[in-house]
Amino acid sequence: MDSKNVIAAIALSSAVIVLYSLFFIPEKPTVNQNLAEKKKIEQNSDTPSLDQKETIKNISREEALSQNERIEFENNNIIGSISLKGASIDDLTFKNYNTELKSNEKIILLAPRNIEDGYLIESGFVTSDKNIDIPNSDTVWSIVGNNKLTDQTPIKLSWTNNQGITYEKEIFLDEKFLFTIKQKVINGTNKKYDFYSYGQIIRNKIPQDLTDFYINHEGFVSHLDDELIEEDYDDIQEKKFSRVAQKGWLGIGDKYWITSLIPPSNKEFKTTFDYKKKFRANFIATEPLTLNENSSLEEEVKIIVAAKRVDVIDGYAQSLNIDNFDLVIDFGFLYFITKPLFFGIDYFFKLLGNYGLAIIAITICIRLAFFPLANFSFRSMAKMKALQPEMVRLKELHKNDKMKLQQEMMALYKKEKVNPMSGCLPILVQIPVFFALYKVLFVTIEMRHMPFYGWIEDLSAKDPTSLFNLFGLLPYDVPSFLVIGAWPIAMGVSMWIQQKLNPAPTDPMQAKIFMFFPLFLTVILAPFPSGLVIYWTVNNILTMLQQVFIMKRTTVKTVT
Numbered sequence: 001m002d003s004k005n006v007i008a009a010i011a012l013s014s015a016v017i018v019l020y021s022l023f024f025i026p027e028k029p030t031v032n033q034n035l036a037e038k039k040k041i042e043q044n045s046d047t048p049s050l051d052q053k054e055t056i057k058n059i060s061r062e063e064a065l066s067q068n069e070r071i072e073f074e075n076n077n078i079i080g081s082i083s084l085k086g087a088s089i090d091d092l093t094f095k096n097y098n099t100e101l102k103s104n105e106k107i108i109l110l111a112p113r114n115i116e117d118g119y120l121i122e123s124g125f126v127t128s129d130k131n132i133d134i135p136n137s138d139t140v141w142s143i144v145g146n147n148k149l150t151d152q153t154p155i156k157l158s159w160t161n162n163q164g165i166t167y168e169k170e171i172f173l174d175e176k177f178l179f180t181i182k183q184k185v186i187n188g189t190n191k192k193y194d195f196y197s198y199g200q201i202i203r204n205k206i207p208q209d210l211t212d213f214y215i216n217h218e219g220f221v222s223h224l225d226d227e228l229i230e231e232d233y234d235d236i237q238e239k240k241f242s243r244v245a246q247k248g249w250l251g252i253g254d255k256y257w258i259t260s261l262i263p264p265s266n267k268e269f270k271t272t273f274d275y276k277k278k279f280r281a282n283f284i285a286t287e288p289l290t291l292n293e294n295s296s297l298e299e300e301v302k303i304i305v306a307a308k309r310v311d312v313i314d315g316y317a318q319s320l321n322i323d324n325f326d327l328v329i330d331f332g333f334l335y336f337i338t339k340p341l342f343f344g345i346d347y348f349f350k351l352l353g354n355y356g357l358a359i360i361a362i363t364i365c366i367r368l369a370f371f372p373l374a375n376f377s378f379r380s381m382a383k384m385k386a387l388q389p390e391m392v393r394l395k396e397l398h399k400n401d402k403m404k405l406q407q408e409m410m411a412l413y414k415k416e417k418v419n420p421m422s423g424c425l426p427i428l429v430q431i432p433v434f435f436a437l438y439k440v441l442f443v444t445i446e447m448r449h450m451p452f453y454g455w456i457e458d459l460s461a462k463d464p465t466s467l468f469n470l471f472g473l474l475p476y477d478v479p480s481f482l483v484i485g486a487w488p489i490a491m492g493v494s495m496w497i498q499q500k501l502n503p504a505p506t507d508p509m510q511a512k513i514f515m516f517f518p519l520f521l522t523v524i525l526a527p528f529p530s531g532l533v534i535y536w537t538v539n540n541i542l543t544m545l546q547q548v549f550i551m552k553r554t555t556v557k558t559v560t
Helices: 003-023 031-043 061-067 233-238 310-319 335-352 355-369 371-386 388-397 402-416 424-443 467-472 486-501 508-525 530-553
Strands: 070-074 078-083 088-098 106-110 119-126 155-160 165-173 178-187 193-203 219-224 227-231 241-245 248-253 257-262 269-275 279-285 289-291 296-307
Touching: 070 155, 088 296, 106 119, 106 257, 119 165, 119 178, 119 257, 119 296, 178 193, 193 248, 193 257, 193 296, 219 233, 219 241, 219 269, 219 279, 227 241, 233 269, 248 269, 248 279, 257 279, 289 296, 296 310, 310 335, 335 355, 335 424, 355 371, 355 424, 355 530, 388 402, 424 530, 486 508, 486 530, 508 530
Parallel strands: none
Antiparallel strands: 070 078, 078 088, 088 106, 088 119, 119 193, 155 165, 165 178, 178 296, 193 279, 193 289, 219 227, 219 248, 241 269, 248 257, 257 296, 269 279
């Protein structure tokens, strides 16, 4: 393997990164764009306020659910209810996801507004005319027709104010996580009115299970026009965010769950993230709809409250034509590596039936992809190891003349066509892949609670065994910081053996540091997802096999 192949491999990698940055990364708005949007927001500041006075009570979720009449909904994925008081979706449970690996308790996401962990979605119309009664959180709606919402049967809610204006909501539920609300205003008077459509997500407090980890964003998220906006809870507590857009979506995301609103298409709207004793993410139309006398108007709002499964999110993005909705899953700035890596693992999972085996299969594929680069590196390292006696001789010969020693060593490298830095190339190239795999294991719900074999019951969690109780043979638990499992130890041992195949550093201090490095990585990687440690271990083993093969075929002839 010659240097031309290495140059080609590096050039190809660089080309991929450059092309991605040119064609796929959205451009950041310019200063002029930001000023224009700020001016637009100010021009539309006369839109009606969505503020409402609400009181949080110290009662249980069950008590809160029983206080108001409700209409139930259910399909194969979610179950819950809609409060007729306020017509808000404030009770939702994921039927197919448990809170813990060995628990039958299901994930509850939404909760009534008047309890501490309230989390709900509401939509409707508002007006700037203070003489018109509009539905609010205290309005009690009536059921028209069906009294249960399913993927086969929609429901209809109605409320009429004292001025002769009727508000209706027809709510549809698909077989997964999509609510479609057709909201209507019927004017039975001889007057003309203006209405603004809106949608709002309210969350009373920061969730207790917030990971608060730099690798994954949790909190406010939206894609407005051509820009992805991510705001943390802390940021919104300090400063409100507001933006006018022609298209997009908004929501609040957890690690594995998303609550989102998709405003009516082809109509300008203002998105706001703020905190007024409660966190709120909402949109409101910037231009009013005119309701003429004895007529009606209608708008459609889509609500997706979903588990962040890639096939589900991508499916909604495509079927509903929602631009960049797939970004609710935080694949990060290495998106062009992370998402294909996920699809590769998912393909092998469908083929092999186990995500652990899928990770091993994708590891083999990655090794094959880096084969030319690794071959060049291992050949160079094999030559370096063969040159060790000559390097020791030169060091002894010129021990009092460091300049001469450096010159002689460089001449030796040039003569034998050896690059002492070539051993770093495979590691440097694989760092983005390693980080991307960590990202996949950390953020994708598909890996959650997925077993391997033996003691690994969740590939997204750390190896639960520990060296300090002989991997469970001794009858006591150890502190979490001492949980160094069998797979991390296997990874450390494989790294130590691999290190022995490489030429030892000539500097004694460097040699000691390199000897300590496998132990250091074992401790560092012990808390990481076990799937990642399995990848690293298998990668080390494949690297050693390739390295031994190359070293046996590499000979160096030197003149002493």
